[in-house]
Amino acid sequence: xxxxxxxxxxxxxxxxxxxxxxxxxxxxxxxxxxxxxxxxxxxxxxxxxxxxxxxxxxxxxxxxxxxxxxxxxxxxxxxxxxxxxxxxxxxxxxxxxxxxxxxxxxxxxxxxxxxxxxxxxxxxxxxxxxxxxxxxxxxxxxxxxxxxxxxxxxxxxxxxxxxxxxxxxxxxxxxxxxxxxxxxxxxxxxxxxxxxxxx
Amino acid sequence: xxxxxxxxxxxxxxxxxxxxxxxxxxxxxxxxxxxxxxxxxxxxxxxxxxxxxxxxxxxxxxxxxxxxxxxxxxxxxxxxxxxxxxxxxxxxxxxxxxxxxxxxxxxxxxxxxxxxxxxxxxxxxxxxxxxxxxxxxxxxxxxxxxxxxxxxxxxxxxxxxxxxxxxxxxxxxxxxxxxxxxxxxxxxxxxxxxxxxxxxxxxxxxxxxxxxxxxxxxxxx
Numbered sequence: 001x002x003x004x005x006x007x008x009x010x011x012x013x014x015x016x017x018x019x020x021x022x023x024x025x026x027x028x029x030x031x032x033x034x035x036x037x038x039x040x041x042x043x044x045x046x047x048x049x050x051x052x053x054x055x056x057x058x059x060x061x062x063x064x065x066x067x068x069x070x071x072x073x074x075x076x077x078x079x080x081x082x083x084x085x086x087x088x089x090x091x092x093x094x095x096x097x098x099x100x101x102x103x104x105x106x107x108x109x110x111x112x113x114x115x116x117x118x119x120x121x122x123x124x125x126x127x128x129x130x131x132x133x134x135x136x137x138x139x140x141x142x143x144x145x146x147x148x149x150x151x152x153x154x155x156x157x158x159x160x161x162x163x164x165x166x167x168x169x170x171x172x173x174x175x176x177x178x179x180x181x182x183x184x185x186x187x188x189x190x191x192x193x194x195x196x197x198x199x
Numbered sequence: 200x201x202x203x204x205x206x207x208x209x210x211x212x213x214x215x216x217x218x219x220x221x222x223x224x225x226x227x228x229x230x231x232x233x234x235x236x237x238x239x240x241x242x243x244x245x246x247x248x249x250x251x252x253x254x255x256x257x258x259x260x261x262x263x264x265x266x267x268x269x270x271x272x273x274x275x276x277x278x279x280x281x282x283x284x285x286x287x288x289x290x291x292x293x294x295x296x297x298x299x300x301x302x303x304x305x306x307x308x309x310x311x312x313x314x315x316x317x318x319x320x321x322x323x324x325x326x327x328x329x330x331x332x333x334x335x336x337x338x339x340x341x342x343x344x345x346x347x348x349x350x351x352x353x354x355x356x357x358x359x360x361x362x363x364x365x366x367x368x369x370x371x372x373x374x375x376x377x378x379x380x381x382x383x384x385x386x387x388x389x390x391x392x393x394x395x396x397x398x399x400x401x402x403x404x405x406x407x408x409x410x411x412x413x414x415x416x417x418x419x420x
Contacts, residue, residue: 011377043250077213077243084247123364126375126407128251134372135251153216154249160216175208182210186245191372193244 010034010123014079022069033062036080038128040087046155047091057094061087078196092157131192138188146181149174206235213242356381357406365389366405369398375405 009017009031017035020028040061044054064086072082139147145167152163160178164171186193205228211217212225229236357363365376379387395402 039250046250077240077247081240081243081247084250085243123375123378123407126364126405130373130375131248132251135248139252150214150249153211153214154246158216159218160211161218163216175211178214178216179208179210182214182242182245185248186210186242189245189248191370192248193241195369195372195374196244 015074018069018072018079018082019074021066022072029062029066032065032079032083035127036083037062038125039080040083043084043087043155044091047088047095047157053094057087057090060094061090064090080196088154088157095157134189134192138185141184141188142181143177145169146177146184149177150181153178205232206238209235209238210242210245213239213246362407363387364405364407365391366403367395367399368401368403370400373401375407379404 009020009028012020012028012031014032014035017028017032021032037058041054041058044057044061048054048057061083065083068086072079076082077085142150148167149163152158152166153160158166160174161171163169164174167174169177206212206225208217208225212222212229215222217225229239363379365379367374367376376391377389379389381387
């Protein structure tokens with residue numbers, strides 16, 4: 001459900017939205033949620049197999065966004081990277097903890113609880129589809145080895161040394177695969193990143 | 200020989216795959232090196248796009264039942280329409296002034312567009328027969344280089360649960376813009392607070408809804 005009063009935030013840039021969230025603007029938070037909830041769930045689902053964990057962790061991620069918005073610095077890697085980093089760290093932390101004990105951490109952030117339905121924002125879904133098309137095309141340009149190294153690094157949270165052990169490859173080879181893969185992606189995804197910087 | 204030694208693996212730092220001691224050492228360097236910081240930030244933006252490479256079919260949020268959704272849509276739709284109508288009519292004078300300066304950059308029919316895009320025809324025709332036979336005119340106007348007005352005439356009503364939105368494209372990468380507002384005379388408009396032609400190579404209209412989108416037509420700027 002989209003709140004009418006929050007709709008005008010849909011045209012705001014992400015930096016502006018985060019600045020408003022830092023000032024405890026719940027409608028800006030809702031707009032930010034609509035834009036990124038799909039991506040965050042996508043990432044969480046890749047890292048965490050359990051559906052309940054994904055939903056729980058998604059709430060946790062946006063609670064952290066609400067809590068930490070003040071600490072966001074506009075000159076950084078951008079709001080999307082900032083949120084995705086929070087999501088990835090939260091998921092990897094949860095994964096590591098779950099290997100030791102059951103997850104029982106309550107959500108007590110004071111953040112507005114976004115409605116899962118908000119993730120259905122058509123513009124966000126359309127933008128996601130367009131970005132996905134570019135990312136998948138870029139990923140297709142990687143070798144199998146490069147893709148595997150990247151996936152183990154990003155979605156499993158392994159270090160290069162751990163990837164080398166897991167894949168039975170020399171450390172230098174893993175470093176090379178990751179470097180070449182990231183450079184390829186950077187080159188291919190330049191229009192997407194440039195547009196994000198422009199916005 | 201450079202005076203300053205930069206990070207050897209900014210991409211690995213951005214991914215967080217260095218060993219803990221290497222991460223700490225890199226962090227200390229980044230605190231004092233803006234060049235490497237920019238490099239790491241660029242790679243962090245790339246890394247943040249990686250989840251898009253996954254299949255998100257199962258990641259879609261749970262949807263409400265159709266009946267509940269329809270009720271909600273009708274209530275919120277009425278409120279939204281009222282707000283939009285107020286916004287439209289309050290800015291009619293501005294829009295009328297922009298109309299006078301409107302330059303037609305394209306006049307395309309959707310039928311023609313389909314004819315040149317076989318893949319689109321396949322997707323569009325079974326889904327939207329009424330829209331597919333439409334003849335619409337896209338006009339882009341500038342107002343002092345600060346704003347862009349996009350006006351579309353003869354645009355048929357959007358199918359239920361779908362909207363017409365502006366579509367920008369540059370270097371093959373497109374993104375949706377604001378929703379077009381329908382006027383009683385069948386015209387739909389959208390005003391963007393900057394000069395679209397300065398940022399994008401093409402502009403168009405896209406029909407969106409249910410996580411899908413279909414390009415209606417677009418034109419080079």
